[in-house]
Amino acid sequence: MYEWSTYNEALVNQIKGWLAEDVGSGDISTEATIPAGSTSVAVIHAKEDGIIAGLPVAGLVFQVVDPALTFKALVQEGEHISRGTVIAEVEGSTHSLLTGERLALNLMQRLSGIATKTRSFVDRVGELPTRLVDTRKTTPGHRMLEKYAVRVGGGANHRYGLYDAVMIKDNHIKGAGGITAAVSAARKRIPHTMKIEVETESMAQIGETLAAGADIIMLDNMAPGDMANAVKHIRAQAPHVIIEASGGVSLDTVRAIAETGVDVISVGALTYSFHSLDISLDLGSKKGAAE
Known part of the structure; x- marks a missing residue:
């Protein structure tokens, strides 16, 4: 689940582009200060507590920079680590390490x-069966990795892009002339293997969505009490329909939302409002220059 193949061409190409952006014509600081043949061992360590994610990606970065570098992970991907934990070691050319x-x-x-x-x-959701998922609110160019990190943290992924599921939101409803028209038009266009989700904000919209035959109903920005009533109504009318809650979900509200009985809670903040974990790399023993 957490392995990235070195043959993942898309990721390798992204890494090459990101390196080109940073390195440009060369790492002038390293080239100006450190002998070309110097080799070192570097340690990567955590400066605060958290869940570690991205070890295979970091290893791939160093491999793209210099295939002769060796990267050794010392903790498991998805492991809770404490401040001061040594996460990984990298050994080889000092120039390559710093680049x-x-x-x-x-x-x-x-x-x-x-x-x-x-x-x-x-x-916070704990033992409840509700599934926590991300959204498309990701950093451009980083969606593959950010959705991967959500999985490492124990969440799951919503649709990957605009192409792999039908999600009829408020502007689609306005543009199509209503929920019924939007669902009908979508059903005629898509393959039978694809699901249709409709965003709803009221019991009236829920009723129309049920009548239209949508597969997934999103309850958008509803208070937990209203959401619980909506869930009971949907379950009574169409127990096979998947119910998703979305909109303004926080750590303070996610448990109460899950307790309403929804199947899925989508949280955009997972990928657009987070604190990057403080991680550092320090050179250890310098092994000397090549002969």
Whole structure:
């Protein structure tokens, strides 16, 4: 689940682009100060508690920089780590280590921050069967990795993009001329394997969505009491329909929302409002220059 193949061409190409952005024509600071043949061992360590995510990605960064570097993870992906924990060791060319350092750390810090925030929501839901998922509110160019970090934190993924599920939101409803028209038009266009989700804000919209035959009903920005009543109504009318809650979900409200009986809670904040985990790389023993 947490492994990234070195043959993942899309990720490798992204890493090459990010390195090109950072390194440009060369790492002038390293080249100006450190002998070309110097080799070192570096340790990556946590400066605060959290869930670690991105170890395979960091390893891939160093491999792209220099295939001769060796990256050794010392903790498990998805493990809760404490401040001071040594996460990984990297050994090889000092130039290569320092050239790849910032990109590897940037990615690990962001992914670990997302995983840590996700885990806090998952823990708050606790034993309840409600599934916690992300949204498309991701950083452009980082969606694959950010959704991966949500999974590492114990959450699950919503649709990946605009192409893999039909989600009829308020503007679609306005543009189509109503929920019934929107669902009918979508059903004629999509394959039988694809589901249709409709965003609703009232019992009237829920009733129309049920009559239209949607597969998933999103309860958007409803108070927990209203949501609980909506869930009971939907279950009585169409027990097969998946019920999703969304809109303004926080750590303070997620448990009460889950207790209404919804199947899924989507939380955009997992990937757009998180604290990057503080992670650092320090050079250890310098092994000397090559002969």
